Amino acid sequence: MPPARAEVAVTGLGVVSGWGWGVGKLDAALASGGTSIRPFVRFDHERYPTHVAAEVPERRAASESVGREASDLSFADTFAIAAAREAIAGAGLPGDLSNHDAGVFFASCTGGGFECESFYEAWRGRNLWRGPRRLLASHPVSRPGEAVARDLRVTGPVETVSSACASGTLAIGLALDALRTGTVDIAIAGGADSLAHITFGGFNVLQAMDEQPCRPFRAARRGLSLGEGGAVLVLERLSEARRRRAPILARLEGAGASGDAHHMTAPEPHGRGAAEAMARALRDADCRPDSVDWINTHGTGTVRNDLAEFHALEVVFGAHLDALHISATKGSVGHLLGAAGAIEAVATVLAIRNQRLQPAPGGGGIDPAIRVRLAREPVAASIRRALSLNMGFGGCNAALVFSSPGLGSEGAT
Amino acid sequence: MTVVTGMGTVSAAGLGKARLLAALRSGTPTLAHIDRSDGMHHRTSARLAACVEPEALRGAAAPTDARRMSNPSRFALLAACQALEDAGLPIPTEPDGERAVVVATAFGHTAFTQQMFDQILDLGPTLASPMLFSESVANAAAARVALATRAAGPNLTLAQGEAGPLLAVARGLAEIEAGRARTVLAGAADEMNPLVHAILDRFRALARARGDQPERARPFERRRNGFLAAEGASLLLLESEAAATARGATPIARILGAWSAFDPSAPPSGWGNGVDRLAARLRRGLTRFGRSPGDVDAIISGASGSRAGDRLEALVLRQAWGGQPLPPILAPKETTGEYGGAFLAAAVLAASGERWGSASDSVDVDPELGVGMSTLPLPATARCFLVTTLAAGGPASWLLLERP
Amino acid sequence: MRIPAVTTATLTLAELKQIIVETLRLDAVPPESIADHEILFGGRLGLDSIDALEIVVALEQRLGVRIRLHDMETESFKTVATMHGAIQSYLASQAARPE
Numbered sequence: 001m002p003p004a005r006a007e008v009a010v011t012g013l014g015v016v017s018g019w020g021w022g023v024g025k026l027d028a029a030l031a032s033g034g035t036s037i038r039p040f041v042r043f044d045h046e047r048y049p050t051h052v053a054a055e056v057p058e059r060r061a062a063s064e065s066v067g068r069e070a071s072d073l074s075f076a077d078t079f080a081i082a083a084a085r086e087a088i089a090g091a092g093l094p095g096d097l098s099n100h101d102a103g104v105f106f107a108s109c110t111g112g113g114f115e116c117e118s119f120y121e122a123w124r125g126r127n128l129w130r131g132p133r134r135l136l137a138s139h140p141v142s143r144p145g146e147a148v149a150r151d152l153r154v155t156g157p158v159e160t161v162s163s164a165c166a167s168g169t170l171a172i173g174l175a176l177d178a179l180r181t182g183t184v185d186i187a188i189a190g191g192a193d194s195l196a197h198i199t200f201g202g203f204n205v206l207q208a209m210d211e212q213p214c215r216p217f218r219a220a221r222r223g224l225s226l227g228e229g230g231a232v233l234v235l236e237r238l239s240e241a242r243r244r245r246a247p248i249l250a251r252l253e254g255a256g257a258s259g260d261a262h263h264m265t266a267p268e269p270h271g272r273g274a275a276e277a278m279a280r281a282l283r284d285a286d287c288r289p290d291s292v293d294w295i296n297t298h299g300t301g302t303v304r305n306d307l308a309e310f311h312a313l314e315v316v317f318g319a320h321l322d323a324l325h326i327s328a329t330k331g332s333v334g335h336l337l338g339a340a341g342a343i344e345a346v347a348t349v350l351a352i353r354n355q356r357l358q359p360a361p362g363g364g365g366i367d368p369a370i371r372v373r374l375a376r377e378p379v380a381a382s383i384r385r386a387l388s389l390n391m392g393f394g395g396c397n398a399a400l401v402f403s404s405p406g407l408g409s410e411g412a413t
Numbered sequence: 414m415t416v417v418t419g420m421g422t423v424s425a426a427g428l429g430k431a432r433l434l435a436a437l438r439s440g441t442p443t444l445a446h447i448d449r450s451d452g453m454h455h456r457t458s459a460r461l462a463a464c465v466e467p468e469a470l471r472g473a474a475a476p477t478d479a480r481r482m483s484n485p486s487r488f489a490l491l492a493a494c495q496a497l498e499d500a501g502l503p504i505p506t507e508p509d510g511e512r513a514v515v516v517a518t519a520f521g522h523t524a525f526t527q528q529m530f531d532q533i534l535d536l537g538p539t540l541a542s543p544m545l546f547s548e549s550v551a552n553a554a555a556a557r558v559a560l561a562t563r564a565a566g567p568n569l570t571l572a573q574g575e576a577g578p579l580l581a582v583a584r585g586l587a588e589i590e591a592g593r594a595r596t597v598l599a600g601a602a603d604e605m606n607p608l609v610h611a612i613l614d615r616f617r618a619l620a621r622a623r624g625d626q627p628e629r630a631r632p633f634e635r636r637r638n639g640f641l642a643a644e645g646a647s648l649l650l651l652e653s654e655a656a657a658t659a660r661g662a663t664p665i666a667r668i669l670g671a672w673s674a675f676d677p678s679a680p681p682s683g684w685g686n687g688v689d690r691l692a693a694r695l696r697r698g699l700t701r702f703g704r705s706p707g708d709v710d711a712i713i714s715g716a717s718g719s720r721a722g723d724r725l726e727a728l729v730l731r732q733a734w735g736g737q738p739l740p741p742i743l744a745p746k747e748t749t750g751e752y753g754g755a756f757l758a759a760a761v762l763a764a765s766g767e768r769w770g771s772a773s774d775s776v777d778v779d780p781e782l783g784v785g786m787s788t789l790p791l792p793a794t795a796r797c798f799l800v801t802t803l804a805a806g807g808p809a810s811w812l813l814l815e816r817p
Numbered sequence: 818m819r820i821p822a823v824t825t826a827t828l829t830l831a832e833l834k835q836i837i838v839e840t841l842r843l844d845a846v847p848p849e850s851i852a853d854h855e856i857l858f859g860g861r862l863g864l865d866s867i868d869a870l871e872i873v874v875a876l877e878q879r880l881g882v883r884i885r886l887h888d889m890e891t892e893s894f895k896t897v898a899t900m901h902g903a904i905q906s907y908l909a910s911q912a913a914r915p916e
Contacts, residue, residue, distance in 0.1 A: 047537050047538050047539070048538045048539075049538075049539060072681060098677065098690070103675075104675070108572075109550070109551065117530060120527075120530060120608075121534060123453070124451070124453070124531070124534075125451055125452050125453070126452055126453065127452060127453065127454070127455060128453045128454070128455070128611045128612065128614075128615050129455045129615055133615060133616070136612055136615065136616075137616075137681050137682060138681065139520075139612070140519065140520060140572065140574060141521065141551060141572045142519075142572045142573045142574055142806070142808075143681060143806070146675075146681065146806050146807055146808065147681070149675045149677060149807065150677045150679070150681075150807060152677075153677040154675055154677060155674055155675055155676070155677065155687070155690050155694070156673075156674060156675065156694075157672070157673040157674065157675070158573070158673070158675040158807065158808050159571060159573060159580060159584075159673070160571060160572045160573055161569060161570065161571060161572075162518075162521070162551035162552060162570050162571070162572045163551075163552040163555070163568065163569055163570045164550050164551075164552050170567075170569055174584075177587055177591065181587070183672070197530065197533055197538075198526060198529060198530055198533075198546070198549070200538075201529070201533045201538040201541050201546075202529065202541070202543075202546030202549070203546075204538060204539070205538065205539065205541050205542070205543045205546060205870065205874065206543050206546060206547070206867075206870060206886075207870065207873075207885065207886040207887075257566075257567035257568070257569070257593075258510065258565060258566060258567060258568075259513075259514065259556075259559045259564060259565050259566060259567065259568035260559075260565070261508045261559045261560055261563050261564055261565045262560070263560075263865065263866075264547050264548070264553065264556055264557075264560070264867065265547045265866070265867060266865075266866055273565065276510060276565070280593070392552070393547070393550050393552065393556070394550065394552050394553060394555065394556025394559075394568070395556060395559065395560075395568065396552060396555075396556070396568045396569075480841065480842040480843065480844065481842070481867070536878070539874070539877065539883075540874055540877060540878050541874070542871060542874060543867055543870035543871055543873075543874060544867050544868075544870075544871050547867050
């Protein structure tokens with residue numbers, strides 16, 4: 001039984017995003033400062049007020065490569081499996097984990113909802129038994145994580161979080177807990193979601209969607225942009241990773257979560273809940289706020305969220321905020337809902353790995369009410385410790401603290 | 414040690430523990446005919462579900478809030494308030510950062526999701542209801558509970574099908590043991606709407622009438638042919654035993670441990686053949702929490718009436734017990750149905766010392782399963798209870814409860 | 818089910834109150850009990866931004882008026898009276914716009 005506070009390492013990464021299939025594509029894109037949010041073709045959006053999203057470009061080989069049950073797999077399942085396979089391979093682990101103590105800690109908000117919508121649109125009011133069952137098979141949001149577990153032959157715990165935009169971050173927190181308590185030796189943590197009518201329509205009807213690709217923290221911001229994809233991190237106790245000579249990409253030092261208990265969709269305007277989640281994550285990581293160099297914000301690009309988030313950052317970091325580098329991945333890949341926390345954690349690990357800033361896509365001045373340093377160029381920077389924050393619908397907040405593998409105990413409280 | 418000091422439950426049986434206990438004692442589920450008027454069911458489909466009576470929801474929340482709530486949110490809110498009252502805990506005036514909420518749901522808020530999608534299709538996307546969207550997210554129930562009970566600690570919604578309720582308790586346990594929360598409201602909330610009922614039936618998951626055999630869930634029985642779809646919410650108030658003692662609260666049950674596993678041989682909507690591995694995981698969990706199969710006085714099984722699911726459950730239990738006789742087995746889903754967490758509530762009731770059963774043993778157990786199961790009440794002396802759930806698609810979860 | 822758009826270019830205060838009560842399912846609130854100058858959002862009715870958006874959708878559905886949430890949060894939508902005035906302006910400007 002390992003000690004309760006075992007150190008945890010990130011040993012593998014996998015991503016499917018609007019930039020394409022694979023971490024490499026995301027890595028290059030984050031350096032470029034471009035956006036993958038563009039007009040999409042997944043479904044007809046003519047009747048919607050907005051027309052852009054970060055759609056995953058089709059990869060014809062995908063369905064063949066994931067096995068004979070492919071026709072029952074939803075887009076979200078496929079993104080999840082591809083990202084998990086990439087992460088496991090990158091970690092130098094076998095594709096069959098049945099003899100390992102592995103668990104899956106996953107996140108999804110719509111699961112196979114898009115496929116279910118396709119079924120429903122064609123068959124509502126008619127006998128369900130005559131429609132193609134495969135479109136319904138993956139409807140629950142638990143399916144992507146289970147699909148990963150099935151694909152990798154995981155025999156340990158499988159848990160799926162569906163807490164809106166904070167899901168992926170919360171799932172990674174569950175993985176951290178499972179590793180520290182010795183419940184698993186290998187944690188596959190991540191999320192997957194696909195574009196769907198319900199979410200595209202829903203955010204539009206809340207008037208929370210920008211017609212242009214989202215512009216987090218900019219004065220001209222008008223809302224979020226949706227994205228889709230999957231992102232996975234492989235996590236192990238550091239001692240195990242070293243023993244295995246696994247790549248050690250970063251350390252996951254802490255996780256924190258809180259609830260706003262304020263409103264069903266709007267964040268508490270002073271960012272109180274988000275501040276609490278960050279404070280808990282920092283305490284869990286046993287480090288001071290001023291030891292953080294880089295923040296991956298939730299940064300959706302909505303007027304309310306970005307302002308509330310800024311206030312939360314002020315509360316936690318105070319004057320140190322002026323020295324912090326701020327990034328907002330959603331400008332590049334859109335809002336991946338259940339996978340948002342996961343892909344943003346991947347972006348955070350990439351920042352630490354590369355020791356390089358991720359420029360914010362698009363132009364336009366920063367909102368004068370928001371005092372943050374957004375990168376303009378992919379310049380080298382010392383990123384020893386980074387924090388990733390997500391704030392979800394219903395007031396769920398979650399934060400993670402990552403550090404570079406070589407960081408010692410400097411900055412401890 | 415973590416204990417349960419309060420419990421709230423909303424189900425077809427009604428509101429509160431006493432109603433659920435009465436239903437368990439009667440051995441008869443409260444059934445309603447599911448609305449099949451939208452034409453999506455097959456003509457030979459299952460027709461029944463254990464639904465919460467709408468009358469029971471009066472007073473679930475202040476009218477200004479209730480108007481916007483989906484059923485899972487209403488159920489969860491009722492259950493949460495009951496649990497807090499049962500635990501002797503008032504709702505604070507200021508947000509309590511040490512109170513966490515963990516709610517599991519199998520299908521989320523399907524009625525509102527369906528309504529919203531209908532509006533998108535019929536009226537166009539710009540005329541769909543913002544309120545429906547805000548209430549259709551899977552975590553709406555957990556958010557409502559947090560809002561109403563001023564819980565500002567970690568707020569998690571888990572989705573893992575039938576395994577959800579036990580996983581939620583496991584998660585709540587972890588929050589308390591790690592010191593991330595002082596109290597946790599943990600459980601499940603689900604609604605059973607006609608569309609989901611029709612989909613479950615499409616996958617042949619539901620019990621159906623056959624010949625002169627009425628439609629009924631029959632866990633472990635020879636004639637079983639599916640489960641009973643149910644809805645509702647059950648929430649437990651968890652806290653450390655030390656905290657409970659300090660404030661003079663009486664535990665209802667003690668939680669010795671919780672653990673889970675996965676069977677990768679299971680197809681997405683069915684059960685697999687991973688008996689050996691699941692049995693090994695079951696035993697490993699018992700060992701981890703200082704128990705062996707011989708210490709278990711009774712099993713509260715999540716067997717629901719599914720042919721494959723109950724079979725796997727029986728095989729796993731027999732394997733885990735290594736050929737030794739199994740203790741008495743209770744299968745409450747015969748009465749509670751599947752989804753909504755009433756099964757979890759029944760397990761806690763049993764662990765707290767409540768007993769139910771018929772005087773005569775009349776279960777037609779499937780001989781192939783090799784398990785004895787009777788309708789006789791559990792022994793009064795039973796103190797250590799293993800609660801099990803093997804979900805479709807592979808997740809398996811277990812809970813070890815002890816009578817205080 | 819398609820709700821027919823109201824073809825009238827005018828809207829009375831009473832009709833607006835009816836729309837509010839029906840749309841927001843305020844079953845316990847008689848429309849006439851809503852004072853013309855009573856604060857709608859954050860007041861005794863307990864209405865919030867989601868309710869504001871519901872009203873926006875209802876107004877579009879019934880009157881063909883498309884209002885931005887941003888406008889709903891200004892002074893012009895604070896009370897039934899000011900909302901009524903703003904809607905009349907929207908209707909007038911839509912009628913004046915060439916097809």
